[in-house]
Amino acid sequence: DVKVTQSSRYLVKRTGExxxxxxxxxxxxxxxxxxxxxxxxxxxxxxxxxxxKMKEKGDIPEGYSVSREKxxxxxxxxESASTNQTSMYLCASSSNYLDRPPLxxxxxxxxxxxxxxxx
Amino acid sequence: GENVEQHPSTLSVQEGDSxxxxxxxxxxxxxxxxxxxxxxxxxxxxxxDIRSNVGEKKDQRIAVTLNKTAKHFSLHITETQPEDxxxxxxxxxxxxxxxSYQLTFGKGTKLSVIP
Numbered sequence: 001d002v003k004v005t006q007s008s009r010y011l012v013k014r015t016g017e018x019x020x021x022x023x024x025x026x027x028x029x030x031x032x033x034x035x036x037x038x039x040x041x042x043x044x045x046x047x048x049x050x051x052x053k054m055k056e057k058g059d060i061p062e063g064y065s066v067s068r069e070k071x072x073x074x075x076x077x078x079e080s081a082s083t084n085q086t087s088m089y090l091c092a093s094s095s096n097y098l099d100r101p102p103l104x105x106x107x108x109x110x111x112x113x114x115x116x117x118x119x
Numbered sequence: 120g121e122n123v124e125q126h127p128s129t130l131s132v133q134e135g136d137s138x139x140x141x142x143x144x145x146x147x148x149x150x151x152x153x154x155x156x157x158x159x160x161x162x163x164x165x166x167x168d169i170r171s172n173v174g175e176k177k178d179q180r181i182a183v184t185l186n187k188t189a190k191h192f193s194l195h196i197t198e199t200q201p202e203d204x205x206x207x208x209x210x211x212x213x214x215x216x217x218x219s220y221q222l223t224f225g226k227g228t229k230l231s232v233i234p
Contacts, residue, residue: 031220033222040128040226040227041226042125042208042224043163043208043224045222045223048221056221059120090162090163106153106168106220107153107165108153108165108222110162110163111162112161112162
């Protein structure tokens with residue numbers, strides 16, 4: 001079974017703090033993604049990475065950065081947290097190859113999410 | 120970039136009835152269309168996906184249809200059961216290079232199945 005884990009389920013930070021959210025996957029997946037989920041807005045892509053040290057901006061990268069130093073780990077960084085970054089953050093991973101699990105699919109596997117509150 | 124519209128935002132059906140959720144996408148180059156189900160307090164999970172070279176795909180009570188010309192795709196759930204109650208997200212995907220697909224999600228449909 002694919003396992004995607006996130007460092008915290010709940011996090012409370014103050015405005016201006018630097019925040020690190022970490023995601024680890026154990027399936028040797030090439031791709032990793034960070035989304036934020038807000039009521040009525042669905043899932044919006046912040047950043048993704050298709051290889052170690054590679055990153056691409058998603059739809060809403062402003063105020064965020066990422067780091068991928070190892071294949072299994074993808075970190076989301078809020079350099080200076082603001083109240084409008086209060087949200088649920090979801091990490092996901094996927095394989096590039098149809099002959100690897102999950103066979104025949106480009107399924108993204110999601111982590112359990114981190115609910116971040118910035119006060 | 121890609122834009123995905125999803126309707127309706129909420130849907131209530133009686134147990135045993137069918138449910139249909141519709142999505143449209145804007146970029147004709149999109150070629151992969153997954154559907155995710157998110158139960159309350161849980162992570163989204165893939166329930167079915169379709170690639171652009173296929174018009175329809177079925178998996179037991181769930182089916183997805185794709186109309187490339189009209190740029191819309193739909194999720195059909197037959198014989199709904201209370202455990203089908205969840206938020207459903209459609210997505211459209213462009214191949215973004217280096218083997219990766221970037222998903223653009225719809226805003227979600229909250230399906231309630233009334234026993």
